[in-house]
Ligand SMILES: Nc1nc2c(ncn2[C@@H]2O[C@H](COP(=O)(O)OP(=O)(O)OP(=O)(O)O)[C@@H](O)[C@H]2O)c(=O)[nH]1
């Protein structure tokens with residue numbers, strides 16, 4: 001297939017459609033392109049609003065394009081699933097990258113739950129790979145579960161922090177820290193002493209959180225570095241670290257292992273979501289649900305018994 005940015009954008013729109021005939025076409029397309037996917041480096045980037053994600057991705061993207069790469073940027077914005085609007089992926093703040101022929105920028109799908117949005121983004125990532133983008137960046141704001149979703153679809157997960165983060169460890173949620181392969185302290189130009197403090201503090205907390213077993217096989221351990229995306233300081237070093245991560249993880253087969261387990265979890269996640277949707281739409285379930293739920297609330301029926309009754313209804317082959 002011959003792709004340009006317009007046909008890629010149209011194909012992604014097809015993937016995001018909820019129409020049944022579109023979904024059939026989209027699945028056929030995914031199956032067709034699958035052999036040409038997987039050849040990119042998938043980089044996840046997360047951080048609180050204003051940390052400098054857009055500034056960094058623009059600087060990094062242009063840097064990579066200058067080296068001959070083609071860069072796609074996809075966004076998962078948890079707020080868009082609530083408001084229907086997209087605060088991420090704003091092209092205005094990646095002005096130079098968005099007009100570059102070697103870049104493709106796509107904002108977050110603006111409808112559906114996080115699971116659905118994440119699934120669309122994964123599929124969009126496959127399309128970008130088939131279209132020849134060899135670096136795919138998936139961006140998310142550091143709120144809610146979206147970081148888990150991004151870490152679960154990328155080869156390397158990067159958490160961006162502000163220099164003051166180390167002072168009170170405010171934005172550093174333990175769970176998110178555990179996901180990070182690399183923590184970048186951005187805006188180091190504003191306060192170098194604070195950035196150095198943050199680096200030391202985050203380095204020591206990473207050691208605490210890091211539960212990775214010691215092994216003789218060389219492997220990557222989470223790292224911390226300083227950067228100024230605005231002043232283009234540290235961006236070169238960032239990519240060197242990414243390359244080192246890739247070299248090590250490909251060498252010890254963890255790279256492939258991570259992708260395989262991601263695909264497997266993705267399949268099961270979609271099965272669970274699909275079953276749940278079918279359950280909720282099942283005619284008999286819908287008609288019985290209010291009464292059964294009420295019986296649970298008033299203490300007449302044990303919750304587990306209610307669940308079994310509803311599941312029995314849903315699993316009856318006659319779904320009319
Ligand atoms: N001094 C300094 N300012 C920066 C740096 N990186 C980004 N900024 C500024 O910080 C502000 C926010 O940057 P963005 O790149 O829009 O941040 P973001 O993380 O994409 O924010 P959201 O899209 O709202 O989540 C802008 O005014 C940038 O110019 C940096 O390294 N140093």
Ligand SMILES: [Mg+2]
Nearest residue numbers: 053054088089
């Ligand atoms: Mg932004």
